[in-house]
Amino acid sequence: MHTPPLPLTRDLVLIGGGHTHALLLRKWGMNPLPGVRVTVINPGPAAPYSGMLPGFVAGHYDRVELDIDLIQLARFAGARIVLGAVDGIDTDERLVHVPDRPPIAFDVASVNVGITSEMPEFPGFADYAVPAKPLGQFAANWGQYLEGDGPASVAVIGGGVAGVELAMAMAHALSAKGRESRVTLIDHASVLNSTAPKTTATILQNMKGLGIEVVENAKIAEVTKEGIKFVDGRSIPADFVTGAAGARPYDWLARTGLALDSGYIRVDAHLQSSNTAIFAAGDCAHLAHNPRPKAGVFAVREAPVLYNNLRAALGSGRMRRYRPQKDYLKLISLGGKSALGERFGTSFSGPLMWVWKNHIDQSFMNRFRDLPQMKALALPRQRAAGLREALGDKPMCGGCGAKVGRNALRTSLRNLPPPKREDITPLPGDDAALLTTGGVHQVMTSDHLRGFVLDPVLMTRIAAVHALGDIWAMGAAPQAATATIILPRMSPDLQRRTMSEIMETATDVMRNAGAEIVGGHSSLGDEMTIGFTLTGLCDKKPITLSGAQPNDVLILTKPLGSGVLMAAEMAGKAKGTWMAEAYGLMAQPQGAASAILTQASAMTDVTGFGLAGHLQGICAAASCGATIILESVPFMAGAAELSEQGIRSTIFPENRLITPELPGGSNADILFDPQTAGGLLAAVKAVEAEALLDQLLRAGFTAAIIGHLNSAPGLRLQS
Template structure:
């Protein structure tokens, strides 16, 4: 008997992708709580691991080695991921505020956002320095500076462990590059007060060996473009300044109404804040019963307790207490591949300690690089013929909107009787109909997408842009939209929350396109599906597929690759940054592009049948052919690499069969990749091709002339 997934009844929202939450997500993927919908909110698609930052700065690691891929981790955990900075929590309304989207509602929330080492009160810091935290922006700024030339001047503010690790890593990296450098560490008190005397002496000697100037018990007056002015009046050369002192909580935490300690969220031994539904962990939390210094080791050790207690807060099990250890092993990088280890006042240093530190760091990161493959359920022993083949060897990807192949659709549409009404003109090749009402010409179309991301807001944006494609391609102005929404089974409260997110987003996208939302229909099913039926008004004759002329230039307004990227994402094989970039392309509306292309001879939107399928449809309707310049066709980041690895969308083979004369392999395979909310493909007078492309690029579209129309039927590649 088929058992549908259990209904969703509670929302758990993880704010921040810090070390604790990353480990919670990994545990959740291996042991999810039925009925709980998990959301993780983070500014970007990855969360850098701070333990390896000094090694990266020193040149021992590549930048990508620091990143926990949150998009991939969220897919493993069955969680939706929202990419954006949190602006605040409304504890009373149980809402998290993220700019540019409706509030995210929660039943239970947890905060693990880390801290910032921005120093807004220090004159000149905002203009001329870069905080060491958040780590991502710092890492890219440092890489740019290190790859420069000439004499370097670097200063680090703050003589704690973080500051000394950074300054030694910078001095080592500059020395390795052979660059002359003045490197300075500045502290307004004594440096290295957190370590015992023996360890501090070892570190001070290592700094001396690296030629680092240490300025202690001296305050900074202000920071200028290429130097720091001390309170003593002394000038310290510094073209690259970073702050590793004065780490502080993010400003929005102060407005949550939660009990705070020096700006940090006070939590009890269960990691609960003053609001029992809101938890906090890592550096942004203050352990009120057992205060401890800010250190990654506590964030990591809190994860099993937080995982257990979040489940308890959602209704499963009893709470557990977190008992932090008294002291912890400090492993301090000394610039080169050498480190100092200290615990309980005893310290050792040398290359062996660096190997140990590297082993600990790599073991932590491998938890996220090597996520366990989750087994697919076995088929019943007795089943009808063809079930194994129909299921295929991978999940039905949503990157093609779970479309059926063009052959099946065309053969069925061809059997339908012609309409008997004179005011309805079907345009089967254009996926639309032309209606004439009281002299006005109206086009009508319908499209829907099966959810391939668990974020209803992102899915709605993509589905709306996807459905509007046919209206824009015909040169019509969007007029009215009715939504069709299927939600997975969920409690009435979660239905309300989800529908509120979907309809607010749909109204925004349709409103921006000039159309009104006029209602719709919702129902429950096994998975989320979002679609729109649309009308558009034609002031001029609609642009049809049949207008292409031999000699025309072919323009494509968006890159290819969404099918292969979404197929890879659903299988946990895509890089999160590639996925985030693909989503940004998909949600880009094509209204402005359609206005620029208003004089085109023929236009289509590139969607489920791929570039080759939609171009062939245009050529067949226009009784012509086309030659494509493969090198000129833009691709989404990561699409070619995934395609070369053999990643394919579900209907790739059907699309391949549409244009069997085209070659396969390499970039050519992406001609058959089904697109979601893809670009417009326009056939325009050849002399207008380049100027229209420039206008499109000025409007923010990565448009290219990708070939030309010929009188000889069929599709060919430029040789």
């Protein structure tokens, strides 16, 4: 008997990808609560681990070692991820607001957004300095500065532990690079006023050994391009200025209506706020029952309690109390591979403390680098012949990777009778049907995608752009659309929430393209599927595949690689930064590109059959051949690396058979990669190609000239 998936009944929204939520997601992936849809919202695809920042600045770690990959972690946890910065919570309606998308509804929510920099608003700071937070932007700027040459002058504003760690790390890194440098640490009072006397003395001695100048009781007047000016008239030169002067809560927390303490969310022993549906953890929370300093150790130890209590709030189990430890080991990097440890007023320093600190940091990060591999479901002992072969050795890809192969499609269509209606013009191989109504050319198409991301908004944007591609490829203006939506089984409340997100997003995309949604159909099934049927109007002769001519130049408006990236993401092998970029490209509309390419001889959108398959379609319709310049074909970030590893989409073997004359291997295999919401492939006159490419690039498309058509049949590679 077939057992359908259990329906979703509650929404849990995790606001922020801080350490507590990261650990919670890992635990959730290993033991989820059935019926709960989990959403994690974070500004970017990765959450940097601040504990290793000084080591990165000093040159001990690569940049990638600092990041917790939230996209991989969300996939492991079965959670949808929304990339955006939350700017408000409506506690009455239980809605989370993220710019440029519909609000996200919740039954239970948790906030773990950390803190932001509390830099005084010095004149010129925003123009000439780099705040230490957000960590990602700071790390990128420092990495670029360190790669320079010549003398270096660096100033760090803020004499707390974070500031002195940065100053020592910078001094060590510049010295290791052999650069003559001046590093200055500045504080409006005295440095290290919260550490024990022995700790302070050890750090000051270490800074002296690194040649760091300490300026105390100094009031800054302004930051300039040349350095820092003080109120008393003094100045110091600095061509890299950063600030680590304290921290503060995010401003939007004050507008939530939650009880706060100095701007931080007040929580009780259960990590529950004044609104029982909202929890908070980490630095953004104030433990009203037992106040603690802002330190990562508390965020880490809150994770199992928060995990338990969120489940209880969602209907399973009982609440637990969080009991923070009285003191903790403070580990401070000293620039080189040496560190200081302090606890109960006693401190120890030296290389062994660095080894211990590195062990703690690496052990924490390894929890996310080495996610447990979940066992595949075993096949039943009694089963039909061919079941194992049909199932394959990996999960079925989403998007265009889930399409029916071209051979099966052609076989099913081969024996259909030609249309009898005079107002339908047969266009074998083209992207859309051509209709004539009252003397007006109208094109019609239908396309839908099996969900490959759990976020309905992102999935809708990509599905809408994907369906519109057929209209744009024929040079038509989108006119009307109907939506076909299949939702996974869920409660009426979640159906309403999800349909609202989908339809609001679909309306936005279609209206921006010039079309209106006029209806549709919805149903429930085992998984989410989103599709659209579209019509478009042509004010001139539509662009068809058969119009291509030998010597036409081929222009591609988007890079390739979405298929291999999505296959890798499902296997936990794609970096979150790669996926975020890929999703952005898939959601990029092609209407402006279609308008630029309005004089193309032939045009198609590159989707399920890959670049080679769709180019072969042009050549077959126009009785010509083509040469592809492989080194000119743009690839999405990570696609070539994953292809080298042998990762392929499930429909790749079928696509490979479409053009057997083309050699495969390495980057060439990406030519057969199924694309979802891919770019337009246009054949244009050679004399117009460079000018058209320039227009596309200026319009923001990652376009390229990738080859040309010729009179000899077949496809060839020029490498």
